[in-house]
Amino acid sequence: MEFEFDRATSELKAKADDFLEVRNESLGYNIRFLLIHFEHSPRTGYSMYYGNPLFEQMKARNRAQQKRWEKNREKAYHGSAVHFAAA
Secondary structure, eight states: OEEEEETTTTEEEEEOSSOEEEEETTTTEEEEEEEEEEEEETTTTEEEEEEEEEEEEOOOSSHHHHHHHHHHHHHHHTTSHHHHHHO
């Protein structure tokens, strides 16, 4: 990752040349995200990022784990921006 920090404004900017990898054990996903641009301004509280995500489902150890992931995914979806836009 490349970071750029402006001491005068305390603004932080970042980007990545390769995928960032996140393992979400709660939802059962491996997430790869190519961060094209990120910026945060503590003065305004404004944060913005964009990039390309890739979600890959993990293989459940058993049916109970699969059910738990499905329940957690449903809970995460309700109240999300995607849920709001679909309503």
